[in-house]
Every structure is written in C-alpha cells, then in structure tokens.
Amino acid sequence: MALIVLQLSSATAQQYPARPITLIVPFAPGGPVDTIARPVAASMGKPLKQAVVIENVGGAGGNIGVARAAKAAPDGYTILIHHMGMSTSPALYKKLDFDPLADFEYIGLIGDSTSMLLARRDFPSKDLKDFIAYVKANKDKLSFASTGPAGGPPCALLFMNAIKTELLEVVFKSSALGMTELIAGRVDMMCDSVLTATPHVKAGKVKAIGATSKYRSPALPDLPTLDEQGLPGFELTNWMGLYAPKNAPRAATERLVAALQVSLSDPQLLAVLDKLYFKV
Structure with a gap:
C-alpha cells in the first residue's frame, strides 16, 4: 500500500x-x-x-x-x-x-522598489520644506490619494504622522486610479512606486517631492530622499x-x-x- x-x-x-x-x-x-x-x-x-x-x-x-x-x-x-x-x-x-x-x-x-511622494503638477512648492509648509497651512483643503491602510506601503499614514498633520485620505482600488486623479488635479498628493510613477514625472504630469527610501532611485537620481530633505529616519520601500x-x-x-x-x-x-x- x-x-x-x-x-x-x-x-x-x-x-x-x-x-x-x-x-x-x-x-x-x-x-x-x-x-x-x-x-x-x-x-x-x-x-x-x-x-x-x-x-x-x-x-x-x-x-x-x-x-x-x-x-x-x-x-x-x-x-x-x-x-x-x-x-x-x-x-x-x-x-x-x-x-x-x-x-x-x-x-x-x-x-x-522605492516609492515617491508626489503632488499635482501645479502644487505651489519647490522642495519638501515648501511642500510641508503649504500642507500645514492648507490641511483642510487638501487630499492624499492612497489604496488604503494595506493597499500599499502606508505612505499617507507615515507622512501625516511625520509632519504631525492630518489630511483627507481618498482611497482607490489601485494606485493607477489614484494617479489618474492626481494627473487630473482632483487630488493633491499621493505616493507611488518609481516603476509606475516615473514616466508621469518625466512627462511633467505630476511633481515629485522626494524618494521615500534611504537611497535615491536610479530612475530619478537628482530627486533627493525625504530623509535628505528634512524628515530624518523616513524610510519606506x-x-x-x-x-x-x-x-x-x-x-x-x-x-x-x-x-x-x-x-x-x-x-x-x-x-x-x-x-x-x-x-x-
């Protein structure tokens, strides 16, 4: 048997x-x-x-x-x-x-892979310092696109915690749908992977604020990390x-x-x- x-x-x-x-x-x-x-x-x-x-x-x-x-x-x-x-x-x-x-x-x-903190292309900031200042001053008017707490790296949650500012989080079924809304200017910011966001950044459709990892991405080597720009210890891959x-x-x-x-x-x-x- x-x-x-x-x-x-x-x-x-x-x-x-x-x-x-x-x-x-x-x-x-x-x-x-x-x-x-x-x-x-x-x-x-x-x-x-x-x-x-x-x-x-x-x-x-x-x-x-x-x-x-x-x-x-x-x-x-x-x-x-x-x-x-x-x-x-x-x-x-x-x-x-x-x-x-x-x-x-x-x-x-x-x-x-690493991700990037992104903003709509006409967001009034030239670097992370300006970005945070504007976000804090206009927190009740701004929205952060995401795929929910478990829909990806919890970038929205970590970023809001890092700058001690709560924003409206708009949840989508995929980051691709969130990106569509960011490009259209119907949401103000989001995090997305370099593998899908880089073409939109290079085309000028969205504005890259910083890389979320401790290293700069070879996709956009001139884009500083959030850690470099004044959020010490911020790291998300x-x-x-x-x-x-x-x-x-x-x-x-x-x-x-x-x-x-x-x-x-x-x-x-x-x-x-x-x-x-x-x-x-």
Whole structure:
C-alpha cells in the first residue's frame, strides 16, 4: 500500500502543472503589483510549461484578493502576488478574512522598489520644506490619494504622522486610479512606486517631492530622499512576494519555488525589471 501511495505521489509531482495556473493580483490593473506580476507570470510559465494567468481582484486595500486566494482550493493552481501589505494588514485592520501566517505557504520573494511622494503638477512648492509648509497651512483643503491602510506601503499614514498633520485620505482600488486623479488635479498628493510613477514625472504630469527610501532611485537620481530633505529616519520601500494557499501539495509548491528561482535568473525578465527600477 505504501508503495502505491508513493507511486501516486510521484506521478502527481510529474504531472503538475497539468493546466494553467491563476495568479491573483489583489489590485486593479495598471498598478505596481500588476506591473510586476505580468512579466513574472510570463517568465514562470516557461519552466512550468503552462500559462500563468493573471486575475485582478481589487478592493479593500488588497484584502479581497488575498482572501480569495486564501479560500482557493489548495491544489497549486491558484497563487497570490502581494506586497508588504501582507505583513501590515493584521496591524491595520481589526478583522480580516485571512491569516497571513496560517492561511498561506510562502513561495518566495521577488524583489523590492522605492516609492515617491508626489503632488499635482501645479502644487505651489519647490522642495519638501515648501511642500510641508503649504500642507500645514492648507490641511483642510487638501487630499492624499492612497489604496488604503494595506493597499500599499502606508505612505499617507507615515507622512501625516511625520509632519504631525492630518489630511483627507481618498482611497482607490489601485494606485493607477489614484494617479489618474492626481494627473487630473482632483487630488493633491499621493505616493507611488518609481516603476509606475516615473514616466508621469518625466512627462511633467505630476511633481515629485522626494524618494521615500534611504537611497535615491536610479530612475530619478537628482530627486533627493525625504530623509535628505528634512524628515530624518523616513524610510519606506515596497517588497513583493508569491504565496500559495496553505496545504497545497508539496510537489506543487516545490515546482513553484523552483520556477520562481529560475525566473529570477531569466535575462529577459531581469531586463524588464531593471527598466522598471525593481531590485531583485
């Protein structure tokens, strides 16, 4: 009997994956997580010899998509990509429909990137000092776009805390939607990843105030960090990783782990991520 079980297990391992794999992105299309998910999925499909298909499930700062992944059949055919919100959600929400530790198997870290504090292009400031002064003087008139407490690095919360000023936070399903409103001038500021915001900064559609990491981004090397400009200790980077529902077959998770590691050495994927200023 033990031999039969072992043979069946071995056969399952050899057959996986026998059909396309769904990769849940817990945000609407066009945001930083979606932007990284698509080339990673395409690259992982090569060693897996199956398509990895993106499913965008936005809402509640990413929590709806994460809950969908947590409740998916643990068969290796549904996986999740998420950023640091996976670790911050339990501290920011009183009730969640998932447990990041109990409900998931960890496939691996993809990498990280920095973000920028941005303002509408006509915002009346030339540097962070001017920006903060204007914000403090007009706090009741200004709005800060975000994707909610767990929708990304909690930049809005950290920035308001750093300058000891509360602003109206306007929550969107994705940073791409927030960026649309910032470009249109319907919100006043937001934080966004260099990988999606840089083209808008270079085109003059939005104004970059400072990098949120301790290092300047190679995307905009002349843009000082917030720490450099007078917010000592301000540091925020955004990592992304892959997960599978808890109790997924060991053979499946091992294949997924191996496929991710192969992809992170794939010259074609690395070239794409390098252009997006995403550090592996």
